[in-house]
Amino acid sequence: MSVEQWHDQRLVRVRELLGQQSSVQGILLSDLNDVRWITSFTGSSGWLLITAADMWLFTDGRYTEQAAAQINAVGVAAQVIECRTQQSVFEALAHRLSKCSHIWFQSAHVTFDVFQALKTSLPVDLVPAPSALGAIRRIKDAGEILLMSEACSIADQALAEVLPMLLSEPSEKNVRDQLDYLMRQLGADGPSYDTIVATGPINAARPHHSPTNTRIEEGHTLIIDVGALVNGYHSDMTRSFVIGEMNGEQVHAYEAVREAQAAGVALAGPGVATRDVDAVCRKVLHEAGLAEMFNHGTGHGVGLLIHEDPYLNSSSTAILQPGDVVTIEPGVYRGGFGGLRVEDLIVITEFSNRTLNTSPKEPTCLPSPLTN
Amino acid sequence: MSVEQWHDQRLVRVRELLGQQSSVQGILLSDLNDVRWITSFTGSSGWLLITAADMWLFTDGRYTEQAAAQINAVGVAAQVIECRTQQSVFEALAHRLSKCSHIWFQSAHVTFDVFQALKTSLPVDLVPAPSALGAIRRIKDAGEILLMSEACSIADQALAEVLPMLLSEPSEKNVRDQLDYLMRQLGADGPSYDTIVATGPINAARPHHSPTNTRIEEGHTLIIDVGALVNGYHSDMTRSFVIGEMNGEQVHAYEAVREAQAAGVALAGPGVATRDVDAVCRKVLHEAGLAEMFNHGTGHGVGLLIHEDPYLNSSSTAILQPGDVVTIEPGVYRGGFGGLRVEDLIVITEFSNRTLNTSPKEPTCLPSPLTN
Numbered sequence: 025m026s027v028e029q030w031h032d033q034r035l036v037r038v039r040e041l042l043g044q045q046s047s048v049q050g051i052l053l054s055d056l057n058d059v060r061w062i063t064s065f066t067g068s069s070g071w072l073l074i075t076a077a078d079m080w081l082f083t084d085g086r087y088t089e090q091a092a093a094q095i096n097a098v099g100v101a102a103q104v105i106e107c108r109t110q111q112s113v114f115e116a117l118a119h120r121l122s123k124c125s126h127i128w129f130q131s132a133h134v135t136f137d138v139f140q141a142l143k144t145s146l147p148v149d150l151v152p153a154p155s156a157l158g159a160i161r162r163i164k165d166a167g168e169i170l171l172m173s174e175a176c177s178i179a180d181q182a183l184a185e186v187l188p189m190l191l192s193e194p195s196e197k198n199v200r201d202q203l204d205y206l207m208r209q210l211g212a213d214g215p216s217y218d219t220i221v222a223t224g225p226i227n228a229a230r231p232h233h234s235p236t237n238t239r240i241e242e243g244h245t246l247i248i249d250v251g252a253l254v255n256g257y258h259s260d261m262t263r264s265f266v267i268g269e270m271n272g273e274q275v276h277a278y279e280a281v282r283e284a285q286a287a288g289v290a291l292a293g294p295g296v297a298t299r300d301v302d303a304v305c306r307k308v309l310h311e312a313g314l315a316e317m318f319n320h321g322t323g324h325g326v327g328l329l330i331h332e333d334p335y336l337n338s339s340s341t342a343i344l345q346p347g348d349v350v351t352i353e354p355g356v357y358r359g360g361f362g363g364l365r366v367e368d369l370i371v372i373t374e375f376s377n378r379t380l381n382t383s384p385k386e387p388t389c390l391p392s393p394l395t396n
Numbered sequence: 397m398s399v400e401q402w403h404d405q406r407l408v409r410v411r412e413l414l415g416q417q418s419s420v421q422g423i424l425l426s427d428l429n430d431v432r433w434i435t436s437f438t439g440s441s442g443w444l445l446i447t448a449a450d451m452w453l454f455t456d457g458r459y460t461e462q463a464a465a466q467i468n469a470v471g472v473a474a475q476v477i478e479c480r481t482q483q484s485v486f487e488a489l490a491h492r493l494s495k496c497s498h499i500w501f502q503s504a505h506v507t508f509d510v511f512q513a514l515k516t517s518l519p520v521d522l523v524p525a526p527s528a529l530g531a532i533r534r535i536k537d538a539g540e541i542l543l544m545s546e547a548c549s550i551a552d553q554a555l556a557e558v559l560p561m562l563l564s565e566p567s568e569k570n571v572r573d574q575l576d577y578l579m580r581q582l583g584a585d586g587p588s589y590d591t592i593v594a595t596g597p598i599n600a601a602r603p604h605h606s607p608t609n610t611r612i613e614e615g616h617t618l619i620i621d622v623g624a625l626v627n628g629y630h631s632d633m634t635r636s637f638v639i640g641e642m643n644g645e646q647v648h649a650y651e652a653v654r655e656a657q658a659a660g661v662a663l664a665g666p667g668v669a670t671r672d673v674d675a676v677c678r679k680v681l682h683e684a685g686l687a688e689m690f691n692h693g694t695g696h697g698v699g700l701l702i703h704e705d706p707y708l709n710s711s712s713t714a715i716l717q718p719g720d721v722v723t724i725e726p727g728v729y730r731g732g733f734g735g736l737r738v739e740d741l742i743v744i745t746e747f748s749n750r751t752l753n754t755s756p757k758e759p760t761c762l763p764s765p766l767t768n
Binding site for chain 1: 439456458459460461462480481483501503504505506507508509511512524569573577580581585590601602603604605606691692709710711731
């Protein structure tokens, strides 16, 4: 299928939702990820109005030429309207809503203040969009999975190239800088998120640590959480290390985390509840006596956002479906011990799942491999 | 003044606002930039509740240890409460609001859906916070200006180091990668935003172009828009070039843009309307016959966000004040011609302003300088 056809199918999905609700005549999209998903427009400011027959993209002068070119390139039939201020967007919207009585707006995205301004400016009733529209990007098409596979492959390669460097006592920042540089050299538009390199008893105990000048020392735990951005799509992967000989506590914790992660991946498939995937990871760590050290959810969807639906945690109600792309990433953390996390990005397939990244979980370039 | 005193003074400013409104007993902050500004907490998830006597930070298990350490390091008296889900944050909030009847919430930040959930969960009336609270971070203190000066200096140095490379026909991406790498080597936490390198008749005509594999050719216009991130604070600067001999149209346009930018900087000072700064830039370009090619606002505030209040454009109503840090960045763009923009970051002082970046506007490392 071509890029044009993917974009066309996305629009068809959106208009099908609209067609199911006869009392609503239009959809106002303000979430720029959704706008990009449909139109391929990548600017930082814009609104998209979709009716059964028409589509208009409202943006400012910085982006009008770019928007027209990007929309054209994927064959989307949208008219670009230049508006300098938010108020002029609202006026331009009102002008095109004369035949509508009700439209959907993105209540999970529009702020309280913007909602008040919309309500005052538009001659229609604003109806919170249904959850199906909020989840419209959740199931990925082949084009999206291709981009995320490419992003995974770039992160895999960057991590492999950086491993020898770990033996020379670099700082967390040194490793982060090298990973980010390599990913771009390998074709990424940039890192998928702020690359995490966390080592030692304090830093590695923070799941979302920001790299510092702390040096990677023998015997300390080390977490590297790295992904690449390719054409708007993210990858997400974590590997953990100890330089040199592991002590008994580290071996126990690492094996438990690996086993928990493998159990999560083994369970994940179509029809499986996300909370059950979370539970199976938690169960393994509980049996290893480490449940208290696993202080975050098991995973999340990935796509045009690094964190998106579905979430895999104890309060999630989502059921996995083919085309879901999610992380499975249990970890253990404690001040004094440090931390260890193992994370893969998987796509749910018709019968099971497929892991998109390929980095080994037992690096052999280190003087002493993690497990024997 | 010490870091502790800066944070203390910020909290004093917030509580002063609260004290002025006797019917409101608390402030619920959801904008993580505001939370960081007060507490120094840098996590990606959290809520801050401030009353006259107390302060609580609600965050999830990934960040509780980090939050306590960061808050401690700047001497802020806040209690960290661990909450795994949004619903448990709301329950924990409700528990601490028993003595309150009305609290402010950030209506410019909270989404429609979250507002509905808050309204259902909390035993208080939610009042949109006054604009003074929304603008609480606008006037920068000496600590913030120091960080932005450092960020400017890093971007200045990275740009200077990258200039010789422009002669070897690099791609836009090559230059972007090198700038981002150098900024980190020079101590930045990363680029301040997606670095813009845009060249040629099409790409440079897009004010917010994303770097591609397009090569920088002799005779083409080239825009480099680059800033560094230091401890959460941004810098923002643009320089424009033509490799080799400029043609008459380029000379005319570049001189007009430089003159417009200089006129904006000359006018900016305390008590001056932001729209007047915009108007003076626009007037110079109008007189040069280029008004149509200047298709964006003249500037914006910079701080913990790359774009924040005050904005300098024709519909802005803000008046500049000492401590405002804003960009002045007129430019001209047209498909076929390409584009040229000149941007400085300035801080408004008691009587005038001071430019925080120092990159020359007539690079001499190029075979033929831009102006004679």
